[in-house]
Amino acid sequence: MPLFATLDREAMHALTAQMTHKTFKKGEVMVHEGDRPLGFTVIREGSAKAYRTTFDGREQILYIFPANDYFGARFLLTEEKVPYSVEALEDAKVCILSKAQFIALLAEHSEVALQIIEAMANRMSRLELVMQSMGSRNAELRIASLLLEFKDTYGQKQGEYLEIALPLSREGLANYLGLARETLSRKMAQMEEEGVIESVGAKTIRILDLARLQELSVLVE
Amino acid sequence: MPLFATLDREAMHALTAQMTHKTFKKGEVMVHEGDRPLGFTVIREGSAKAYRTTFDGREQILYIFPANDYFGARFLLTEEKVPYSVEALEDAKVCILSKAQFIALLAEHSEVALQIIEAMANRMSRLELVMQSMGSRNAELRIASLLLEFKDTYGQKQGEYLEIALPLSREGLANYLGLARETLSRKMAQMEEEGVIESVGAKTIRILDLARLQELSVLVE
DNA sequence: TTTTTTCTGTGATCTAAATCACACTTGTAC
DNA sequence: GTACAAGTGTGATTTAGATCACAGAAAAAA
Numbered sequence: 001m002p003l004f005a006t007l008d009r010e011a012m013h014a015l016t017a018q019m020t021h022k023t024f025k026k027g028e029v030m031v032h033e034g035d036r037p038l039g040f041t042v043i044r045e046g047s048a049k050a051y052r053t054t055f056d057g058r059e060q061i062l063y064i065f066p067a068n069d070y071f072g073a074r075f076l077l078t079e080e081k082v083p084y085s086v087e088a089l090e091d092a093k094v095c096i097l098s099k100a101q102f103i104a105l106l107a108e109h110s111e112v113a114l115q116i117i118e119a120m121a122n123r124m125s126r127l128e129l130v131m132q133s134m135g136s137r138n139a140e141l142r143i144a145s146l147l148l149e150f151k152d153t154y155g156q157k158q159g160e161y162l163e164i165a166l167p168l169s170r171e172g173l174a175n176y177l178g179l180a181r182e183t184l185s186r187k188m189a190q191m192e193e194e195g196v197i198e199s200v201g202a203k204t205i206r207i208l209d210l211a212r213l214q215e216l217s218v219l220v221e
Numbered sequence: 222m223p224l225f226a227t228l229d230r231e232a233m234h235a236l237t238a239q240m241t242h243k244t245f246k247k248g249e250v251m252v253h254e255g256d257r258p259l260g261f262t263v264i265r266e267g268s269a270k271a272y273r274t275t276f277d278g279r280e281q282i283l284y285i286f287p288a289n290d291y292f293g294a295r296f297l298l299t300e301e302k303v304p305y306s307v308e309a310l311e312d313a314k315v316c317i318l319s320k321a322q323f324i325a326l327l328a329e330h331s332e333v334a335l336q337i338i339e340a341m342a343n344r345m346s347r348l349e350l351v352m353q354s355m356g357s358r359n360a361e362l363r364i365a366s367l368l369l370e371f372k373d374t375y376g377q378k379q380g381e382y383l384e385i386a387l388p389l390s391r392e393g394l395a396n397y398l399g400l401a402r403e404t405l406s407r408k409m410a411q412m413e414e415e416g417v418i419e420s421v422g423a424k425t426i427r428i429l430d431l432a433r434l435q436e437l438s439v440l441v442e
Numbered sequence: 443t444t445t446t447t448t449c450t451g452t453g454a455t456c457t458a459a460a461t462c463a464c465a466c467t468t469g470t471a472c
Numbered sequence: 473g474t475a476c477a478a479g480t481g482t483g484a485t486t487t488a489g490a491t492c493a494c495a496g497a498a499a500a501a502a
Contacts, residue, residue, distance in 0.1 A: 052353050055439050060356040062349055078342040083349060120341055121299040127348035128283050128304060132273050134355035135281040135399030137489085139459070170480065178356030180460050185481055202468075202480080218276050358459085360489070391450060401490050406451055408489095423450080423498075 002068060003042065006111040015105065019095040024088040033085045040072040040102040046092025047167055050084045061176040064167050066153055073116045076102060089167055134178060139187050142177045144216035147205065162207040223289060224263065227332040236326065240316040245309040254306045261323040263291040267313025268388055271305045282397040285388050287374055294337050297323060310388055355399060360408050363398045365437035368426065383428040
């Protein structure tokens with residue numbers, strides 16, 4: 001677990017002993033928006049999405065947590081309620097540290113605290129980017145930005161091109177971007193026609209023209 | 222300065238001695254997006270907006286910093302470049318702590334570190350809310366949410382009603398919400414007709430029907 | 443004060459994306 | 473393997489908000 005990589009063997013063992021382990025099936029909800037936090041949660045296997053349900057019934061996805069990512073640090077320290085629901089995107093195994101244990105860990109190991117701050121900072125920086133791109137209501141720009149964001153986490157050089165193993169269905173992508181599913185479909189089809197991307201099955205996207213994608217994400221068409 | 226309220230007299234004096242003081246006139250830019258950070262900056266007097274300029278020339282306002290607020294903690298710790306420009310909304314006096322000084326302060330006074338984390342958490346929580354409300358492209362909802370957000374910071378009981386001293390012009394508000402200025406104007410006029418709000422001059426809004434405003438911010442019209 | 447500039451409101455028009463509707467495809471369950 | 477469900481693509485239509493255009497108001501400068 002990269003987060004605890006800095007801990008020595010003993011500290012690591014002590015920590016492991018304290019943790020609660022849980023498994024969730026695909027589609028199961030780990031915490032519901034408004035619940036009391038179950039604790040600081042590290043996703044060992046699988047992945048999850050964090051979302052809020054809006055007044056009109058849509059779900060707005062806020063974060064995707066890949067394997068080895070974690071959640072709960074922020075709202076464990078400041079809030080008494082969970083600000084979003086977290087649902088497993090695939091079968092998942094997680095480790096949970098209670099609030100008291102987590103705070104003790106931070107107090108004892110300031111390296112871990114620093115890493116948490118850094119992760120928070122990165123998420124903020126992403127949220128700021130999202131705010132910027134949502135400010136413009138340009139669907140293509142938002143899609144291009146999303147693909148570039150996913151590239152780093154889910155992309156892999158596959159032969160000549162970069163392939164992204166999407167963590168979400170088309171519907172999920174639309175909910176992440178705050179777009180209608182149909183709009184996403186149409187725009188992606190259009191990007192495929194233009195030779196920027198190529199879909200390989202439902203959950204894989206191949207980037208054919210990275211430079212063009214970067215342009216789309218920044219320039220006006 | 223509330224941030225340093227926990228420091229004892231000595232520590233406070235030592236800190237004050239280290240700080241650089243600067244003044245900015247209304248409209249002056251304190252830091253430009255992309256610059257090297259000037260340091261951790263506390264706004265003693267006046268207020269400021271943090272924004273990014275988008276490809277199409279619009280400015281997307283990300284944060285408003287009122288007096289006694291601060292910025293720079295997040296990107297001082299993780300990034301080498303300033304992620305947004307900060308411009309004084311009124312004549313402003315600021316205190317600046319260099320990166321080294323700031324890090325030393327955090328190391329010595331963990332209470333301050335905790336307060337910073339808390340502030341970061343609050344900003345994240347606001348960004349998440351913004352992401353949710355921007356996901357729905359409903360202008361009225363976004364305006365209502367903004368007014369409620371400002372209510373806490375800039376609102377004051379004035380006789381029977383709550384008055385908000387807006388920190389931004391209509392144009393600024395529109396840039397904060399990612400709306401066209403005209404749309405904001407029209408919607409606010411409509412809300413005024415409906416008796417939800419009342420504008421008192423350009424920079425003051427009176428909330429007449431708080432309950433209705435809260436409904437608008439959450440429910441579909 | 444007068445002048446100039448910036449800001450704001452409002453009508454007319456345009457447009458990108460939402461919504462509706464439905465066939466098709468893929469995946470899961472039985 | 474078949475049956476059912478969920479997910480997806482695509483056309484037709486609607487609509488909220490953007491854009492354009494301008495006049496009046498307010499603020500800043502002279």
